[in-house]
Amino acid sequence: MSVNVFLVLFCCVAVVLSQGTGSGNDGNLRLCIVEGRGAYKRAPTHCPVLDKEKAGIECVLGTDRLDCLRRISKGTVDFGVFSPEDLVAAQWANIDVLVTNELRFRSKPFARNIVAVVNRRILPDHSSTLHAVLRNSTLCHPGETMDDLRPLSETLSGYLERLVLERSCDPTLSNTENKLKALADFYWQACKAGPWVPDPNRDAELKSKYSSLCAACARKCSADDPYWGNAGSLTCLADGVGDVTWGEADDVAAYFKIKNGTTLAGAENFAYLCRDGTWRDLSQEPCVWLRRPWNIIVAKRKASEAVIRVANSLSDSGAVVGAGWRGALAALLEARAAPAAALRPPRAPLDYLAAAHGFREAYSQPACDPPRHIVLCTTSLLANNKCEWLSEAGAVYGVAPPLQCVRREDTAACLRAVRAGECDAATAGSDWLVPALRDYNLTAVLHEVTPIVEKTNTIVAYVNSDSQISKMADLRGKRAAFPRYDGAAWHSVKHYITQHEKVSCKEYVESYFKEICAPGLDGKKCYEEGEADALKSLVEGKSDVAFISMNTYNTFKDSAAPLSNDMKKIVPLCPEQNQKYCFVSWSSLGHIFAANNITLTRKHELINVFTKLDQLFGKHPPFHNPMFSMYGAFNHENEVIFHSNTKSLAPSTVLKTHPYDKIPYNLELIVSNITDFTCDFGAKVAPSLIMLVATLVVFLINS
Template sequence: MGAILLLLCILLQALAIESVGPLIRAGSSLAFVRLCVTSSDYDECLQMSKVANQTISCVRARDKYECMKLIIDNEADIVNLNSEELYLAGRLYNLEPFAMEQYDGDTQYYKSVVIINNKANINSMSDLKGKRSCHGGLNSTHGWDIPIGLLLATMTMSPDCRGEMYSVSKFFDQSCAPGPWSSDSGIDMELKQLHSNLCAACQNSTLCSDTDEFAGDEGALKCLFSGYGQVAFTTSKTVERFLLSDKLDRLERRLMNNYVYLCLDGTKVPLDGKPCEWAHKPTNVFVTAGSRDKRDKEWFLSYLQQLFFRFVPYKPSWWRMKSLFSDPMHVTQILPVPTHLQRWDRYLGNFISSIEKPLPLCELNSVTMCTTSPEEELKCFDLQKAAFSQRLRPEIDCKRRASKQECLELIAKRQADLVAVDLSDLYEAPQAIVQQLEPVGVAQGFSDYAVAVVRADSGIKFLYQLGGRRSCHASFGDLASWLSPLSVLTERSLLDQASCNKADQMAEYFGGSCVPGAADLRVNHYRSGSDKLCAACRGDSEGVHQCERSSSERYHGQAGALRCLVEGAGEVAFVSLSSLAGNVDGRSQERWARNVPLALDSRNFRLVCRSGPSMPLGDYERCHLTKLPGKLMVGTKFTSKEDRLAIRQLLIRLVDKFATGTERDMFELFGPYLNKSDLMFDDSTRRIVPMKLEMSTFDMAIRLHFDPSYQQIPITNKDANCKIVLTTTSAAAAQSLISGSLYALVVLLNCLVCLMAIVSSSTLSQNLNLNHRYTSNQ
């Protein structure tokens, strides 16, 4: 019998698939529907298109935000959006909802309601001021965002221009808004100490966690009914479930008469009456361009309805893709959006206030990110809009400058707040700039490595054998090809750890090098060792622009350093593993590489290890110089503790929303953008680890998150010709014994010892500037 039923199901499924195409085309001038889907759903969409007889075309997009642009550009027809995404699509692009999901038989996910103690003398929204409030959680849309947004929008709650948490603290006497306020435990604790009033009405006001008795939707009611609060913000369904449950004894049920719904107009409704909502969250909608003809919208709706009902009993594997329906287990119908609601603002109604949370009469409170290219700036502004729609505050602003150095200068002047930089960018920055900066966070992701590459027939097997050999580097100050070998050679005592000039030491250690930029005063101050560091460079095809830090020098960049090795100008190339892998075995896109395909066979190269003999390229995990660190998020340290916390919390929430959370489908924070790589962040970034306020020094960031050898690298003074570096051991010992100004004195004494040694050997330059920034343990 079971086998017969299974066969019947298969036959019915086949009939459904065969009948989709002809039915949906009847009476329509359109050949197919172009559904925009995110990359993660694209393969499943292609399966759906195949079984639907190609009547639906899948348009691949990076995220929902790109889908909105594709619809405006007439490269796609429709996309499924939630309420926050609809806010963005309607406000920015005038996309209109035409079909909505029915979710568990309803067209609203929930209704946000307000319950008050009828004896608390509350007869209007303004009477809530000075009362004790129960929210269920700080990150609850119905328990926090909707009521706070409406209280601000109606000017019932006077805005504190520092932000909504300050505004709420001033408005209510005490509150319970438990739960994790930040996914970083340190930031979470700092925020709760700063805004302790928002935890004061919780049962455990110290922890104020999501395990609190008053956490969650029902927790907000318990907070109210237990007398800790006088007003609770929750959902109508929660109230109905709670009253029907066995959680109330007879006495408590009689006391329910003391509680009522508070409506927006100040009227009150008994709990057993019809709830008056402050706002509701509507279900997902399908949107299309506002300029679309009415008949097109009707046809799109008809298509979706037929597609839904043909497959809903059997649910093939592609049914679960979120780009089609929000939740295939709970969506019960596809309905037309009523004509009077076919505008984004009308469809969302009061829910808009939960997103905008206006602070009228306040100057814009923003975090300004510095960018260095038009594409990066465009991504920043797109992130700004996506973040605003997800209620992330402070708002993001964007400024563009020509280089990372200019961005660092802008931050030092407090005209911008954040920029992502490599350690090499700090290496080049002047003392006056670096002293005003601090690491806000450290980007982490898939590992890349700095490697030393030699030809397999070179006879070089060990690191110490590189002495006297010709070397190839991407550029002066580059992380993988300059700082990494510099740090490892210093750590291995192949370079003097107390040397006052690493550039001269590198020049003397190798037997001639190509380090593009070594003669550039902007990066190699006083051009230390530049003759030898530029000796292996060749310039362009006419022999000019030799050793320039640009593509005019044929050996500039990661691919250029490898070319330097392949063409015999050098005997070792220092590059990143990712660039090496992208240029061997026929993968290189460089023109010069086409002429030497055999020379770029990976079997012709070996890696020189940090310790031990050389190995094939495939053994990079065991044989590399350093694991390359991610970018540092850098800000100014000369700002208030509150602002420093706000910036860190914004970074954390950006990652939580757009990198690891469900909103990643809405906007993807990391990865290629507009077919460009490494905009704002490295593509490989997966998270950003915030630096604790009391540990926000570059020394500490390097010690905690970088390869230990990087502690040998000074973050140099741009105007310095002498750079003192303490050994890892001595610096750690010094810091364990002394701190503050005394530690600075020890560093200064080390510097003086070094200077005296230099004077005695008659190598001290007459123009030596003694006003240096000496950095230890970096």
């Protein structure tokens, strides 16, 4: 073995043995990783290699990248891989971390260099302003995506647009429509293909209203259009359809074959347009409008030098992939090549981003005056913290108007705040569906939906198998247990029985059941509010039927709780009309409520903001691992603001589409057809009215 090889091996071993400053066992460095959404999971494959070879590095699974950033800032983990967009969020949230290494896979200082290319036919004879050159031209827009890759994120696209356009701030138009109007007013026509907003109906409305922005497209102005995306927008330009586009400098060079000696025929008709209104030949060095940095390794201050030594060891060894702990670490870091040389000294996020021309400016664009917000009401400190992080993450990706968070003591207080106009929206489960419509004059603008029936909010009638109750009609005269009065179970059962047993609402409330326990009804409290106590009432023989969810029943049936031993005789009673699913009703996991009297523009904005947040941070592609997780755990707690089983946010129209339209007895649709809640009001306030009348009578007698 040569001396040089021995020295390299010695240095590599020293790296492993000399960490000591990490937050893990024996001073090990703790790496925070976020698993992707695909079938392949990195942690089970590569983390055991680090342990087996005593690499001095431990794996910690984070919920999302911002979760990892918070952990690094708190010192519970030491380093991780992040995007430059994550650093923007870290900057806004005052996260104290350092950037140690760039993860380059090409020998270029920046991951993306955005340039503008124009057809020379629109260039004036003499130097001019950018505004004058592009006014009334045809734009080949590359489109927008919800990720960090190609074509452009909405934030970066919006920044490039606003370098040219004057801002539109019409208070009668939504934020999105103001952007579209500014584009349509400035350019003669364009091909801005792809979705403009997530809601397809609203998308079609906007494309009809601003049809000039689709006039240059080859087909339907969708993401399938030949002129969509980086290559598509360059084709739009080369075909002579458009006059200007933005693109990645390498893509432009490759498309026009600038560097391979066989320049594309007609390339001489195009030029780079600079931000100052000047232009350059395509054969010259391009003038860059915007640079995007590489992904980076971020560490806590105390561990930054140790992290640099580990990252540099990947470069020193030249082994980015393959066997051994370095190959495992490279896979966990998603490093396609050895990390670039360490940043010396390690830099604060703000300083690192400053080197990328235009990038920081893209995330600090001035808003309209007065600024607009979507104010979401939360009911706990934890929920408010999650809301604020969701707001930061959304702002990074250009979700506008930005989310703003306020806190009230409970759900009822939040619904009152929405009714009073103090907040724009509040989230609540289906137990609040009727009260929100009836008592607070609200409407559910979006629902937390899942196509998996077992994960929805279901209401099932459970009975004792020895009770001789075999059909729903047998429940007349029996003792009924509800989780609470005025909730989803109460209204579901009331609707089913009044519809199928042909009894009046008044008869149902007053005499259908021999006895009702529904905490809150007539001021009675036979047990604590909740499904567990309603089930316990049935198991203990205090009730004949309990109306609870499948989830609660399965939780106790399959758990080691004492109640599970007594549940062997508890069985579901399936409605004759719903033997397949066996429930009395089902409803979405949760709802976003807004005031019933908000303007249509404001409703569009509210729906657009939350559906964009859902696309970015919900359970959708395209992210390999997300910046933030709307439906995941937050600070190790589940069901914060939104439910973990939520698949997506959707308007009520989704309930009439596949697969939801095939599932009978949906509570949202039932409630939407109810216009008279007199029966419920009567049952709820009768005792207080009687007491009021009695008090008044006593007062009159005594006076």
